[in-house]
Every structure is written in structure tokens, then in C-alpha cells.
Amino acid sequence: MSSPIESEDGPKPEYQHDFIDVNEFPKCGRRKKITIEDETKGKDVAVEKLPTDVKNEKKTGETWFVYILRCEDGTLYTGITNDLPRRCDQHNAGTASRYTRSRLPAELVYQEIQTSRSLALKRELAIKGLSRQEKDQLIRDARQ
Numbered sequence: 001m002s003s004p005i006e007s008e009d010g011p012k013p014e015y016q017h018d019f020i021d022v023n024e025f026p027k028c029g030r031r032k033k034i035t036i037e038d039e040t041k042g043k044d045v046a047v048e049k050l051p052t053d054v055k056n057e058k059k060t061g062e063t064w065f066v067y068i069l070r071c072e073d074g075t076l077y078t079g080i081t082n083d084l085p086r087r088c089d090q091h092n093a094g095t096a097s098r099y100t101r102s103r104l105p106a107e108l109v110y111q112e113i114q115t116s117r118s119l120a121l122k123r124e125l126a127i128k129g130l131s132r133q134e135k136d137q138l139i140r141d142a143r144q
Contacts, residue, residue: 062082062116063082063113063114064080064082064115064116064117065080065087065111065112065113065114065120066078066080066111066112066123066127067079067080067081067088067108067110067112068109068110068127068135068139069088069106070106071099071103071104071105072103073103076109076132077091077097077099077103078127079124080117080123080124084108091106092104092105092106109139110139
């Protein structure tokens with residue numbers, strides 16, 4: 001069992017999370033006694049944490065946002081949150097990120113919805129891997 005940081009289709013699927021993503025754990029194994037061989041960095045902790053994660057998994061989809069802010073100096077900051085207005089307020093108050101704190105104000109220029117924290121983290125990583133030109137294109141496409 002392993003959970004790729006970027007996804008199976010990402011550019012580097014061999015990079016693994018510290019823990020097992022409960023969203024990727026097979027539904028058929030959730031009510032059975034099974035043996036798990038994990039390929040995570042957290043090893044024993046990951047296996048101990050998994051039953052609790054499965055038990056506490058929200059049955060209804062939660063909403064997460066991947067967002068990009070344009071800072072005062074023109075740089076871009078990418079992050080995730082489950083409360084976008086609150087997080088933008090935190091950024092502009094200087095309490096959300098060391099990076100944006102010294103580059104205020106920050107303007108929200110891009111957002112997309114993801115159905116889980118795991119998917120949002122994977123998408124955030126993919127966006128961070130884009131070139132500046134690709135990020136600018138993503139922002140332009142979203143505004144059209």
C-alpha cells in the first residue's frame with residue numbers, strides 16, 4: 001500500500017507520502033481483517049493511523065480549494081485550504097505564511113475546487129511544479 005504524493009499519473013509517481021491516503025485505501029478492505037505491507041515513510045505509524053482514518057473518513061465530500069495569490073512584488077504563492085475567504089484574510093493579515101507576510105498585499109488570482117485534502121495537496125504540488133509561464137496561462141484561462 002502506498003500513496004503517491006502527486007498521483008499515479010503525476011510526473012514522479014514513485015515519490016510517496018509519509019502516510020496512507022484513506023481515499024486511496026480499497027473499499028473492499030475496510031471491513032475485513034487484512035495484512036498491510038506499506039511503502040510509506042511513516043511505516044508503523046502509517047499502519048496504526050489507517051484504521052482511525054478509515055473510521056473517521058467523512059462520508060460526504062468535503063470541499064478543499066487550491067489557490068494562487070499574486071503578491072505585491074508580482075510573485076505567485078500557491079496553497080490549499082478548506083475555507084478560502086478566511087485563508088485569504090489570514091494571508092493579508094500576515095498570519096498565514098512567512099512567504100506572503102513580507103509581500104503584502106496578496107490578491108487571489110486563481111482557485112479550483114478539490115473533493116479531498118489529499119487531492120488538493122496533489123494538485124497544489126502539480127501547480128508548484130509548473131513554470132511561471134504555465135502558471136500565468138492557468139490564471140488567464142480561469143479568467144476567461
